[in-house]
Amino acid sequence: MRINLHVWRQPNTEAKGHIQLYTLDDVSPDMSFLEMLDVLNEQLIQKGDDPVAFESDCREGICGTCGMVIDGIPHGKQSGATVCQLHMRKFKDGDDIYVEPYRHTVFPVIKDLFVDRSAYDRIIQAGGYVSANVGSAPDANANPIPKGIADLAMDAAQCIGCGACAAACPNGSAMLFVAAKVSHFNLLPQGQPEKATRARAMVKRMEDEGFGGCSNYYECEAACPKNISVRFIAKLNRDYLYAAFKEGV
Amino acid sequence: MILDSKVPSGPLEKKWSQFKADMKPVNPANKRKFKVLVVGTGLAGGAAAATLAELGYNVEAFTYHDSPRRAHSIAAQGGINAAKNYQNDGDSIWRLFYDTIKGGDFRSREANVYRLAEVSANIIDQSTAMGVPFAREYGGYLSNRSFGGALVSRTFYARGQTGQQLLLGVYAALSRQIEAKKVKMHNRKEMMDVVVVDGRAVGIVVRDLLTNKLESHYGDAVILATGGYASVFYLSTNALYCNVTASYRAYKRGAAFANPCYTQIHPTCIPQSGDHQSKLTLMSESLRNDGRIWVPKKAGDKRNPADIPEEERDYYLERMYPSYGNLSPRDISSRAAKRVCDEGRGVNATGKAVYLDFSDAINRLGQKVIADRYGNLFDMYENIIGVNPYKNPMMIYPAAHYAMGGLWVDYNLMSSIPGLFVLGEANFSDHGANRLGASALMQGLADGYFVIPNTINAYFGKGKPQTIPTDHPEFKKVEVEVQERITKLLNVNGKQSPTQLHKKLGAIMWEYVGMARNREGLKKAIGLIQELREEFWHDLKIVGPDSYLNPVIEKASRVADFMEFAEILAYDALMREESCGAHFREEYQTEEGEAKRNDKDYSYVAAWEFQGVGKEPILHKEDLKFEFVHLGERSYK
Incomplete structure (x- = not known):
């Protein structure tokens, strides 16, 4: 699958952020959403760019570390699942996906998708x-x-x-x-x-x-x-x- | 180095009460003068921090997470063992002790394991009093389920989220102490090293993950509860942040590392789907209460599972181990799965999977009962694989899961560095060569709630240690060393990301140091690890800022320690020329392919002393004396 990712980039709490477009080819439907971001980050490292900072730990939906807003919905459109449990088979080839941090004054952005909870x-x-x-x-x-x-x-x-x-x-x-x-x-x-x-x-x-x-x-x-x-x-x-x-x- | 286990003398069932009777507690009014640093806030560390604060000690706790509630204990699913005998099925402290020591293939210390079984019942009482919502029967009493390696039903559970509920209990207790200002909590700080002055641990150096600055902290005692090292295999059931750094740095400062080769491969995990895979997801062993494991009898049978008639299926665990069947211990079930897959009878496109089939249980009990017991696990499976497990058998395959080995500790849970205590998965003490299901939660909480609050007196009872200020030259020296290592990582300027290099290490470890090991393979692995470590220090690539949050630096620092630690693990596996528990050496097996233990030559704890990177460490042996149990053959037939 080919995915157009629009990702919020913000180097630190004070800096102004912006949406950056990344296009990923060869996304497998069996990947989790975060594994897809891992693939993006590996590509960014190869290019010498700062990878997208996001938090995740257990990757089985129980630790509560991950959390981001996908197409306007925290954890994405799959109900009853964290973003680490969301799989790319829920998306289609050619989809545009918007990825942002939680928007809340009590949860200030630390960097990119990282927030302080x-x-x-x-x-x-x-x-x-x-x-x-x-x-x-x-x-x-x-x-x-x-x-x-x-x-x-x-x-x-x-x-x-x-x-x-x-x-x-x-x-x-x-x-x-x-x-x-x-x-x-x-x-x-x-x-x-x-x-x-x-x-x-x-x-x-x-x-x-x-x-x-x-x-x-x-x-x-x-x-x-x-x-x-x-x-x-x-x-x-x-x-x-x-x-x-x-x-x- | 002299390894004195400090096990109290006397009959097994009296040792712990005798220890408590003999110890000299610190005067309640003086406790606040003792500062204790606790690294890690999982079941063991969180429980220790909260409990020591309740007693009046001055506690500071550290986690690299954003909150103490995120520790990987949270992901434990199935349950926690306790010798309550609520089921009237003949359970007792002795039986839990014996099952645990036999499950560990007679490679653990009797006195520690007996104490664990002894305090197990208190854990259930304490957790219940704190509001942990364990599963209950209609009469309102607590419910139990069965787990591998036991013939009694003694596992308490909270749906498939027992670890979560127990950890939230610990987190609640810890939060109460933070509010009361008895615990100072340091979030997002990763321990980078231990500071040792005049042979005693006096503090730690931590790295603030937001600012990348180093800080020194003094403690009259330092407690490491930093978990296990299964991520050395890259793909494992461990969370992504799990690492060996804290334990390994303590080892480099003189703490002995015991039995690193005892690594558990869990039989019921979701198989790998591709190269992008970042971790493997465990499906609780409790599923084996109702699920039946099988593969086709014929090699290469690629029919749909529903089309394979009953007589052409091989329920191999039930066939090979009739009395324990699908509830055979983890090491035995994992190896059996590997064997049938090696015979070409594995399922899935990769041929590396076996079926876990619930159709009998669903027909017998109805889908609702099964959903009630395992609903969240079934949902999780469907999410990941995209197949409904109520209609089709699940597919499972073994994955690296847990480390029985860890830093060597004595009966007081103190490492070979005075003042440095090690709790939970990070120590080696209770599970021998193989851990039984639902015993990790038990050990973590036993260590944190009940053992360390007593045994710390053996150290503090001698009087308040002298405070060492954090501007002492040794603190400064360690800070410089930590900083130099990070700078070195930043200056490699190679081509490979830390994750790429970690994957390569994992491939070596899984191939040669995984479920089955042999002499040639292990020697080869040591060479390959050394080469890869060279590659790491010549070809690592780090991007991003060095003075603000940068997960790439964090990852690189952890992988750098794995590159050294992996070699110790392989040395230990090479040295141990026997098969025991999870350590299976192909040269030492029975005709039926079962593990062949060698009690005459290897009935000891192997504790390794650091000699320098790339140099073979020195082996120290703590002989295991079995005064109370007879070393039987570990049969589950």
Whole structure:
């Protein structure tokens, strides 16, 4: 296949970026999208040009390191998959493909497609945990948890922290990310003692970092490579309201 | 170099409690005066950093990722073993210990493995308390599945994402300590070297991957939890950033490297599709609970799998190993796959694949049950191959996966450099010559949550080590050496990219030092590696900036270390004239083609001491004394 790649190039955070066209011949449909970028980069190195900087590590859709905007959609058009799982068989010979970094003020571009997503770490630091020191645990079967609840918590816990939800949101909100983490813990009995403080602290940190609020566009759900449901946002809103009653506004 | 394992005396089941009873803990009020550097934030490193901070130590943690949550532990799929005996099927600490030591082909240290089995149950308790959503039965109790090399069901899991959920548990605990300012987190900083003063590890030199600047950090103790080196084969199931640099640089500073030739080739990976391939994707071993492995009986049978009648299929694992069948251990299953493919019975266009067939299980249990158990793995397969595995058998082939070898450590997990501890896959200690499935997660968390918080007292109990300032001449000297090496990489000005050269190294390693090895091949490999290393230093090409983020420099620096390390791996494989576990020497096999161990001559840990690049390292032997188990034949028939 022949592919015309329009790639965002930006040498550093302060520099002005631009779209650069690269044409690749002999793209195999069995290649992943990132392997296609690898091929491009090898060609650029041979020519003595700076290769396109992008992040990826596990290449099996679980580490959350990769993430870029392909034809306007974070992780590309294949739903429920990260960009490392997107394969070239989803494209046609002669296609024009536009590749850009996440566009979000909270995710500044470091270089080309590399962005800084450390704000997500700081949101987790605000309360995305159960405060259980090592050594204090009872037997794991001491507290049975209904399978339905455990499965639902697992649905939320699958979030890989890739940043696609905030990048897709017209408001630049990270609500799906926050909702997934809050729901994971707040659904489980282990998460109950900190249920209210967790919801408040994580939402507050999200706002302090500069993310917008949720107004139910659901773009996040469509972009999420793990198909995390927006129903968890409703759950977060309930927990947040509960916290207001419990602790005062 | 004297290798003292420091295993406590006494009966096996009392050693760990006796150790804890005898140790002298650091006064809680003094702990904050001890600074601990932890390199790597996977299961072992992340758990160690969080737990030591909970205890009150002053911790600094380092990762080359943008976040501690990205470590490659996250990709582990199938599960984590623990001797809970929730299934009432006769499991016990002893059975888990014995399975692990037998699975490792009697090449690991009894006391370490027993301790691992002992703390395994605590890991499940702790992770559950932290909110890890393990799979449950309808009654609300935890569910188990079976894994290779065991006849009991003791593997806990969270769908096909157990590593992810356990790592997120570790990351949550670590995040809590970062928020509490008990851990100082350094993201995007890669360890480049260890600093040793008066024979003790006093710190590290790291490279900031955004600015390319070097930094020195002092620590009263340094913990390496930097993972394994399977990427020496280029194509492996490891993530792209995985490398040997931290361990290898410690080895160059005097830490012994143990059993590097014990590298695991995982039997169930998605076959390679072409030269562009950047990594191989693992399909969890748990699939072998319900999938049946087969190839056609006739060589060269290229019919569609559905058109091959039952009597013309060879379910070779069930045939050769009737009692373990499709759940035979990884090394045995991998070699069996290689053997049938070498006979010309492999499937796929390349002839390098076997079928993993779920049709029986789908007929018996229904597609929904199978989707519930393995849904994400089936989706992943369809994504990569473009074939629906509910309708057609999967195709799989072995791939490099895990390193049992690693830096030598004693019972306290301290390397041969005092003050330098090594945890998780980066050490050699628990898996012998072969690791059983679902035991890597167990070991990483055991080391981080339960072992190091106790054993660090054996070092700190003697009193606070003297602080060495980072402007000490030794820190400066190491910084200069690291910088010179990077400058040297930048100045080669050749024609080949780091990836091209890495691929060449991988091809040598897979061909001669892969699933089956022999004397001539290994000698040839050593020569080829030396030639390739010359080529690397004469023909490497680096482009891009040298004072700002540049992934090409990162890659080149890691490949440069692989070029040296690969040779040590080959020396170890050449020296070990026996077949054991994952190390298969063609000269030493039974008539049926099974591994032939030589306990009389090789029942030891091979720990190598650095002598200079291109020089054969010195071999030190730690004899393995088996006081409690009988060295049996490792049969899975």
